[in-house]
Structures are given as structure tokens and as C-alpha cells.
Amino acid sequence: MSTADEKVALTRLQExxxxxxxxxxxxxALGFDGVDSLRGQDPEELFARTEAARGxxxxxxxxxTYRAVVAFADTGDDRPWHAYSRERLAQEAIVGRASRAGA
Incomplete structure (x- = not known):
């Protein structure tokens, strides 16, 4: 991506x-340039790719945040990223309780 294209992508993504x-x-850095390119993406995969790329x-x-961004791209849901934090933490608590119960 050229420098000019990257600037356009950064601006579009920040919308x-x-x-x-x-x-x-x-x-x-993952190759996205706007909302259309994020439709149908897997937030967990994006997160894993980011960690791998950054080492x-x-x-x-x-x-x-990736969950919020993909939800917006897919459905227009514009909830703040921390709404997804609450969901993730609640799910982690359920999984933790289930694993302790099975131990």
C-alpha cells in the first residue's frame, strides 16, 4: 500500500x-482499508494475526475492539468496545466455573 493509500485507509478506518x-x-498493517473490507471478518483471527505480526x-x-468493529461492519451495531469486554468477561467466568466444576 502506498503512503497516500495508507493515509486514506487510516482516515476511512477512523470513521x-x-x-x-x-x-x-x-x-x-493487517491489510484493511475501510469498513467494507472488515465485513465478515473473524475478530479472534484478527487479534491472533495482530499478535503474530507484532510479536x-x-x-x-x-x-x-475488533469485535465491536466487525459487528459495526456486519450489522451497523455501534455499541462501544467495552460492551464486548463485559460479554467476554462474563463468558470467561462461565467457562472458569464450568472447568472448576468438572475438576
């Missing part, structure tokens, strides 16, 4: 709710 400059840069673990809140 998506929950996407600021840092998230936009991560999405551009370091990412904050799980980035996964929540």
Missing part, C-alpha cells in the same frame, strides 16, 4: 466507531 489512530494502524501479546481489550 468507524471505536477506531482511533492506534487501532487504525493495526488494521492497516507480542496484546491487551484483550483490543479483541473487544
Amino acid at each position: 468507524i466507531p471505536n477506531v482511533g489512530p492506534a487501532v487504525a494502524r493495526r488494521l492497516v 507480542t501479546p496484546e491487551d484483550p481489550c483490543l479483541l473487544d
